[in-house]
Amino acid sequence: MPEPLGTGDVESVHYQPEPATLVRREAFTEVDSVFAFELEERAELGHLPGQFVQLFIPGVGEAPFSVSSSPTSGGPFELCIREVGAVTRAIHDLEIGDQVGIRGPFGEVCDIPTFRDHDLLFVAGGIGLAPLRSMINYSIANRDWFDDVTVLYGCKEPAEVLFPDEVARWSDSTAVDFRMTVDEVPEGQEWDGHVGVITTLIPGLDVDPENTYTIVCGPPVMFQFVQEELDEKEIPHDHIYLSLERRMHCGVGLCGHCQINDLYVCQDGPVFNYEVIKERPEALA
Amino acid sequence: MKILDKPDFEDLVNGLIAADPREVVGVQHDGSKYVFDELVEAGDLCLDYDVTMLSPKKYFFPQRERLVQYGTGEEGYDVIADWSEAGRIIVGVHPYDLVAIEQLDTIFIDEQGDEPYRRKRENSVLIGVTMQSVSEWSFAGSMGTATTDSGYDLMVTELPDSYAIEIGSRKGSELLEDAKTREATIEEVEAVESEKAAIEDEFEKEIEFPPAQLPSLLDQNYDAMAVWNEYAEGCLSCGTCNVICPTCYCFNVDVVDYLTDDVGGTVRRWDGCLLEDFAAVAGGENFREERVERHRHRLMRKGNYIYERYGDIACVGCGRCTQHCVADVADPSEIYNELWRSVHA
Numbered sequence: 001m002p003e004p005l006g007t008g009d010v011e012s013v014h015y016q017p018e019p020a021t022l023v024r025r026e027a028f029t030e031v032d033s034v035f036a037f038e039l040e041e042r043a044e045l046g047h048l049p050g051q052f053v054q055l056f057i058p059g060v061g062e063a064p065f066s067v068s069s070s071p072t073s074g075g076p077f078e079l080c081i082r083e084v085g086a087v088t089r090a091i092h093d094l095e096i097g098d099q100v101g102i103r104g105p106f107g108e109v110c111d112i113p114t115f116r117d118h119d120l121l122f123v124a125g126g127i128g129l130a131p132l133r134s135m136i137n138y139s140i141a142n143r144d145w146f147d148d149v150t151v152l153y154g155c156k157e158p159a160e161v162l163f164p165d166e167v168a169r170w171s172d173s174t175a176v177d178f179r180m181t182v183d184e185v186p187e188g189q190e191w192d193g194h195v196g197v198i199t200t201l202i203p204g205l206d207v208d209p210e211n212t213y214t215i216v217c218g219p220p221v222m223f224q225f226v227q228e229e230l231d232e233k234e235i236p237h238d239h240i241y242l243s244l245e246r247r248m249h250c251g252v253g254l255c256g257h258c259q260i261n262d263l264y265v266c267q268d269g270p271v272f273n274y275e276v277i278k279e280r281p282e283a284l285a
Numbered sequence: 286m287k288i289l290d291k292p293d294f295e296d297l298v299n300g301l302i303a304a305d306p307r308e309v310v311g312v313q314h315d316g317s318k319y320v321f322d323e324l325v326e327a328g329d330l331c332l333d334y335d336v337t338m339l340s341p342k343k344y345f346f347p348q349r350e351r352l353v354q355y356g357t358g359e360e361g362y363d364v365i366a367d368w369s370e371a372g373r374i375i376v377g378v379h380p381y382d383l384v385a386i387e388q389l390d391t392i393f394i395d396e397q398g399d400e401p402y403r404r405k406r407e408n409s410v411l412i413g414v415t416m417q418s419v420s421e422w423s424f425a426g427s428m429g430t431a432t433t434d435s436g437y438d439l440m441v442t443e444l445p446d447s448y449a450i451e452i453g454s455r456k457g458s459e460l461l462e463d464a465k466t467r468e469a470t471i472e473e474v475e476a477v478e479s480e481k482a483a484i485e486d487e488f489e490k491e492i493e494f495p496p497a498q499l500p501s502l503l504d505q506n507y508d509a510m511a512v513w514n515e516y517a518e519g520c521l522s523c524g525t526c527n528v529i530c531p532t533c534y535c536f537n538v539d540v541v542d543y544l545t546d547d548v549g550g551t552v553r554r555w556d557g558c559l560l561e562d563f564a565a566v567a568g569g570e571n572f573r574e575e576r577v578e579r580h581r582h583r584l585m586r587k588g589n590y591i592y593e594r595y596g597d598i599a600c601v602g603c604g605r606c607t608q609h610c611v612a613d614v615a616d617p618s619e620i621y622n623e624l625w626r627s628v629h630a
Contacts, residue, residue, distance in 0.1 A: 015352040016366040058355045059549055061540045085567040101364050220570055247566045249538045253397050256535030256558060262590035
């Protein structure tokens with residue numbers, strides 16, 4: 001192996017991942033699992049809720065993932081990953097003790113502490129719960145900062161629920177008003193909750209629009225319909241945040257893959273204020 | 286301004302080739318085209334060229350470049366940064382390419398601190414040359430990039446029996462330490478000025494409005510689909526306009542496994558926003574699926590987005606994209622003029 005160049009300072013090199021070890025994993029569905037990674041010497045990742053990391057698998061590739069755990073929980077950080085391509089397949093093949101490379105955390109987030117003394121409304125669709133979970137748990141850990149905290153979570157069918165144990169806890173908790181829905185209940189699956197797409201949960205909410213900050217994450221097709229319902233509730237657009245997905249290659253504002261018009265998801269996002277993003281036609285196309 | 290007689294200039298370049306630890310590259314013939322390539326002797330230099338195939342960007346941001354290398358260590362993988370920091374002495378850079386490099390310096394060094402770029406750039410010396418011929422596709426004159434007062438370490442202008450040399454930096458000045466220079470006469474300084482002024486009139490193409498209007502023009506015409514479609518229809522999504530552009534810098538990061546041993550690395554390679562899957566994500570979504578969206582993105586980025594973010598118009602008017610587009614739909618001057626005329630008709 002060649003010697004590191006210059007100071008070998010990871011910060012200034014950008015592209016050199018830090019080693020991390022898989023210490024825990026749990027499967028939710030056939031394709032969705034949560035993976036907990038620990039940095040060397042049990043160092044904290046030092047992320048803010050909403051930020052992402054680049055996960056590098058030697059021999060396979062590197063891909064961006066939002067951090068699913070809240071920094072308030074400490075210890076290993078968690079990534080909830082759906083198996084859809086080569087890198088995610090390799091991650092699903094990892095065994096406890098296997099090593100990966102981590103770069104980051106990267107990205108600009110919504111500054112949740114500035115939402116103090118307001119209501120919070122989280123809207124998570126499908127795998128969109130993965131990034132929102134860090135913000136939800138961060139808010140619960142600082143519960144006395146906020147007035148009402150509401151979490152809406154929708155997925156396709158009961159068998160696709162992510163973090164089912166945690167979802168059950170939120171559901172039983174008085175700290176959050178947790179409401180869930182599934183699009184449909186296929187034969188053979190049990191469900192006694194609400195059925196319908198996630199937008200059907202919004203009309204029933206008692207929202208104090210000026211006093212509410214909303215954070216939304218889900219598949220691209222969901223945003224527009226959720227926004228229509230949020231407009232019905234007259235939530236000001238600068239009180240709405242969206243966590244957007246793009247394919248970041250570098251994480252440092254250069255490679256161009258995550259560009260939304262003039263913005264870079266890796267630097268200006270992934271969490272954007274709707275007031276900013278609604279002016280960018282490529283954001284929600 | 287310094288003056289070096291032509292044989293002394295050749296001696297200077299040959300001396301650098303012989304003694305400087307850095308590779309000396311310069312503009313040379315390659316078939317009917319010109320390229321920046323390693324110089325074996327000063328006599329191979331073609332300083333009266335019109336445009337090179339690729340800009341010298343390739344020396345700071347190579348087409349393929351390893352970023353990290355890994356191998357098996359005691360506990361899993363060792364991964365370390367591993368890129369070349371080799372600088373070069375680059376002879377014969379036209380002003381528009383110097384402007385392009387200044388823009389990349391802003392982005393890669395000042396704004397984003399990209400070390401692989403910075404090391405190679407800062408270890409290099411740029412010797413510019415005043416344009417003597419103009420490519421039929423260039424509109425650098427109207428972009429204000431046919432001449433430049435900055436971005437070079439030395440700037441060379443050919444006079445009948447000598448080269449006039451302007452010093453742009455300490456690095457440049459140091460190269461001249463042992464050269465047989467003399468101070469230019471007032472007449473020679475004037476000759477250089479008139480040569481630079483004369484080149485402005487040589488361009489066949491131009492944008493018909495001040496480039497400062499481009500960001501606003503594009504902002505207003507984002508939805509001018511008739512114009513965008515007219516050009517995008519013929520586009521083959523081949524990405525040639527991206528890869529030959531001196532200001533384009535998008536890239537992919539690939540993981541490469543070596544066939545021997547359990548080692549590999551990551552490689553960044555040029556990518557292009559015109560390529561079909563450029564904005565695709567793993568879940569199957571493609572955020573710029575339509576050809577016209579990708580085509581528009583390139584021209585928005587050149588004339589608006591980069592300006593909004595960094596303050597530069599990211600088209601220097603070199604004409605390479607026009608020259609190499611097989612579908613003949615890439616000419617920024619033609620498209621920008623059409624948009625401008627549609628507003629000012």
